[in-house]
Amino acid sequence: MTTPTHDSTHDSHDTHDTDRTRDVWGERTPHGRGTPWPTRVDLHLEDGVSEDQVDRWVSSACLLCSNGCGCDIAVKDGRMVGVRGRATDRVNHGRLGPKGLYGSTPWSHSPDRLTRPLVREGGDLVETDWDTAMGRIVARSKQLLEEQGPLSHGFYTSGQLFLEEYYTQAVIGKAGLGTPHMDGNTRLCTATAAAALKESFGADGQPGSYDDIEHCDALFLYGHNMAETQTVLWSRILDRTRGDDPPRVVCVDPRRTAVAAEAERTGGVHLAPRVGTNLALMNALTRELLEHDAWVDHAWVEAHTLGLDDLRAVVAPYTPKEAARICGVEAEDVRRAARIFGESEAVLSTVLQGFYQSHQATAASVAVNNLHLLRGMLGRPGCGLLQMNGQPTAQNNRETGADGDLTGFRNWDNPAHVQELADLWHVDPMTIPHWAPPTHAMQIFSYAEAGTIGLLWISATNPAVSLPESERVKRILAGDQCFVVVQDLFLTETARLADVVLPAAGWGEKTGTFTNVDRTVHLSEKAVDPPGEARSDLEIFLTYADAMGFTDLDGGPLVTWRTPEEAFEAWTEASRGRPCDYTGITYDLLRGPTGVQWPLGVERLYGDGVFPTDTDRCETYGHDLVTGGTVSEQEHRAQAPAGRAFLKGTAYSPPHEEPSEDYPFRLTTGRTVYHFHTRTKTKRSRPLEESAPHAWVELAAADADRLGVADGATVRLESPRGAIEVPVRVGEVTEGAVFVPFHYGDHPANELTMTVWDPVSKQPTFKTAACRVTRVHDGEGS
Amino acid sequence: MPHLATYVGLADHSEQTLADSFRAVAEGHAQVADVFHLCHTLAGWSDAHREALAPVVERYGEQTDVDEPERLHAAGLAQARDGEIGLLRDLQDLHVLASLVQTTWMVIAQGAQGLRDRELLDLAHACSAETARQITWLDTRLKVAAPQALIVAP
Structure with missing residues (x-):
């Protein structure tokens, strides 16, 4: 295998000298508005290894937050011994954060890695070989299919696998088995990002570019503690706020984070709404914008949106004073924040878990989209919107449909979209479970609890810790009513409760691609062999597909690819013509100096004001944001969206659990x-x-x-x-x-x-x- | 106008029956988190409709003793059924009750048109639109629950 090397002419910042656990964002490289972000190469190698002792550098991208920083993995004596940020990558310009620097490689040679499959024998997990472990899975799977059909199968995957693995899993689940019960822990981190984009713009897909940071004069961070969650992106912002002509920062967060402090320092605003009241605040900001006629781009709104009158009526009661009453913020701060949004030339907004994991999540995140639509601030340098992802490969899970989405941003409710996939995979469209909305994670666990899902396959995630009411989740996994398969790097809290545990290869031990929140695709190459008998998730899924004998309408194998590159090419075909079109992007192209955005050559979406909302093109007909009730095809068609974005407003309602005397x-x-x-x-x-x-x-x-x-x-x-x-x-x-x-x-x-x-x-x-x-x-x- | 009064009474009663039934389903399926929360929310909508209707009841009276339409009264759900198939049936019953509410509002709107009672007309339209949203949610949730309940549930 070729292992491209990207030599840098810049000085590397070996973090043996600077402790980046203390100096989290590293040294500042300030610069003025509209100028390129300077390069700074960060490097960390294991103790005792110097740069000249590294045998080779293998190109990859960091998997320890959702930012997607390009990097090279240092290999010495067949081990991964460190990482170096790639100077030429569009995402990070050489930088890496503390998690990436210190966390990327030590796990890989940890003595407690899983190296052999495990099966449960008499209550204990015991080591076995692959044939035995996979044999048990296949026997159970076939028995359930025969007795109960495909609805007896559930998959709970990750935001950590590669695109090729998700796509393969999606094809197995949707066209091999035909189960609607597929979701990922992406449900916990980015489901609202996807939902908000779909409701407003008709399809998932992030409009913005990280380069918007260089061009904006105002930055709004909604429930996004970027200083801790995406440290490299935050250092990119600090290099603007500490340079000439800095943007003002507005922070919406109930905690006084570093982002909040920067908001105050730049003459912006820190709004700290009571937990659970985001939507009331957003409605007040929207109302303020509408009250100041000059802040709204009326011609653009008229040409490119639907729903202004309804939105105006919904937000009418939310005066700054009303927001102050509900949210516990100062009315004047609401006015100031709205003024910054209304009077700036180019606003970049980012949204994360403070909105996504809070009350009225989709409605509040849609409200951020609304503000950008009202000002026509999309698709131009500095005018960006990043509905952030929580995990590095979450975007690919959504694109390929290993979660609750239909492959290639297609619409479950559109028979023509289902037929496209049936043609592509050469299967009966009835096999593809489009007759009900896909089952979300919490529902999958409820079915597993009841035993109506009799086989639950969990890959690369730890729901015993990460799901709500973890004690209940542990009971579900430990019970006899459901056979649980876990594939992971370690014997996690979840793996300990499984019936079969499969040892998986991790990052750097396998090849595949993943895509970040500004649609940048990176290729992460295999640097070393996985330990013991561990296999890549792709190999594991292919082994299962082979053993199950999934076939197409002509009796040929359903899954026709063997290698990551072949899987990527198959996916590219599945994405052709859809909003997430990968055509033109190849492994060869991705072996170049930087990650590449989809669609190829398009830095920002919607610069033309045309959105994928046409009834025949959209990924969803939309939902009632209060109930989740689905809009029908007829209702959607009657609105004649024809490429216009939706302005959707929702009234605030109090959170489901409010403080009480007992729980104040x-x-x-x-x-x-x-x-x-x-x-x-x-x-x-x-x-x-x-x-x-x-x-x-x-x-x-x-x-x-x-x-x-x-x-x-x-x-x-x-x-x-x-x-x-x-x-x-x-x-x-x-x-x-x-x-x-x-x-x-x-x-x-x-x-x-x-x-x-x-x-x-x-x-x-x-x-x-x-x-x-x-x-x-x-x-x-x- | 004894029959308009009858229909005003029917709206009041059927909204109450719907609200009570939403609550019964919420409590009966409390372990199904979305059903629990949304049924409570949607019960609140029906409560609000009754509150908004109160001044109209004052104006037209609430006729409950006219013979013919008496038969339209639908019994509510006093108690929820068990399990996934039980949930399916409960949602279906709610759908029937909500449809009765919706057609009641439609009939009242027609009466309000004839009487040129703009206040009642606006109210009937607004309530009817929210009842439609209740029904849409029930449709959506029924579709979600149906396959597993019909095919795999014990």
Whole structure:
């Protein structure tokens, strides 16, 4: 295999010198508006390895947050020993964040890697060979198909696999088995991003480009603690805010994060709405915009949107004062934020979990789209919209349809779209389960709980920690009513409960592509062999497909590809002519100096104001944003959208669980800069683990005083569903709220959260639950 | 206008029956999180319709003792059924009740047109539109629940 090397003429910043767990964003490279982001190459190698000792550099992109930074993997003596940011990559211009630097490779030679398949024998998981393990899966699968049909099968996948793996899984599930029960943990992180884009623009697909950071004069971050979740993107913003002609930053977050501090520093606004009230705030911002006629691009709105009158009527009651009453923000701050949005030349907005995992998630995220539509601020340099992803490969899960979407941003309700896939895969369209909306993750687990899903296949994710009400999820996985298959790198909390565990190859041990939030596709090449008998997820799915004997209408094999490149080419055909058109993008092209955006040569979508909303083209006919009820084809056609975007407004309603006398605090959960997801990789990096070894709870200073607790004291946090005991950090949250990071399986924040989800995106609501806090003792330990 | 009053009464009663039944289904299927929350939300819509109707009831009276339309009264769901197939049947019953509400509003709107009662007409249209949204959700949720309940559930 060729392993391209990208030599850089720039100095590398070896992080042996700078501890990037402390200096998270690294050294500033400030620059003025409209000038290119300077290059800075970050590098980290294992202790004792210097740059000149590296045998080879293998091109890849970082998988430890959703940013998608191009990088090269250092290989020495057949081991991955470090990473270097790629100077020529459009995403990161050489930089890497602390998770990428310190977390990318140590897990790979961790002694507790899974190296052999495991099967359950007499209650215990015991090592076995592949034939035995796969034999058990296939026997169970065939038995269930015969007795109960395809609805007995469920798949719960990841935001961590490669496009080729998702596409293969999608074809197996949708055309081989024919089950609607396929979803991923992307449901937890990006389902609302997809839903909001579909409701407004007719199809998924991010309109913006990261380059918009260089061109904007205002930046709005909605529920997006970018300083911790996408550190490289945040350093790109800091290089603007610390340079000439900086943009103003507006931050919507109940915590006083580094983003909030930067908002204040740049003369912007920090709006800290009460947890669960985002939509009331958005409605007030929208109303302010509409009140100032000059801020609205009426000609553009008239030509390119539908629904202005309805939107105006919905937001009419939300005066700044009303927002102040509901959200607990200053009315004047609402006016100032709206003015910044209304008077800036080029606004870039980003949205993340503070909106996606909160109450009225889709409606609030759609409201961000509305603001951009009202100003016609899409598709031009600086005028961008990034409905962020939580995970590096979430976008591919949505594109290929390994989750609840139909392959290639197609519409489940459109028989012509289903027929296109049936033709492509050469199967009966009746096989493709389009007769009901696809089953979302929480519903899949409910069916597994009831045993009507009798085989649940979980790949590269850890729902025992990451799903709401984790105790219930563990019971479901451990029970006899459902046969559970887990493929992973390690014996995770979830894998321990499985009936069969398959050892998987990880990043750098297999080849494949993935796509980030500004539609940049990267090729990640195999650098080393996986340990022991571990196999790539693609190989595992192909082995299952072979053993099951899935065939097309002529009796030929359904899955015709063997290699990642062949799988990519098959996917490219599936995407042809759809909004996520990959045609023209090849492995050869991706082996060039930088990742490449889809559609090839298009940096920003919708510059022409034409959206994929035509009834025959759209990915969805849309939903009632309050109930999730689906709009019918006839209703959609009657609106004659014909390429116009939808302005959809929704009234605010209070969260499902409000504080009470027994549970007076509002619980919100989130992330720390040092960990990713459930720490499967990051806890195996010493610098990252030492920086944040255990869970904690953040309290506002006033609340800490009232409870009589100081930094480091141990408190018990209790919701109607469960309790955890954790040390206190006095700090960033607003009064009345508590914040807990969700990464820790030993102190699972999700024992406290509710099982409730957004009616449209079906994303679980992790960020609004009531809880109480009681002091256990001063100081840590139990 | 005894029969308009009858229909005003029917709207009031059938909205109440619908609201009570949504709540019964919510509580009976409390472990199905979306059904629990949305049925409560949609019950609230029917409550609001009754509140908005109250001044009209005052104006036209609420006739409950006229013989013929009495038969239109539908019994609500006092108790939810069990399991996935039970949920399917409960949603279907809600659909029947909501359809009765919707046609009642349609009839009232016709009466309001004839009487040139703009206030009642606007109310009937607004309520009817929300009832349609309740029905759309029921349709959507029925389609989701049907395959698993019919084919795989024990």
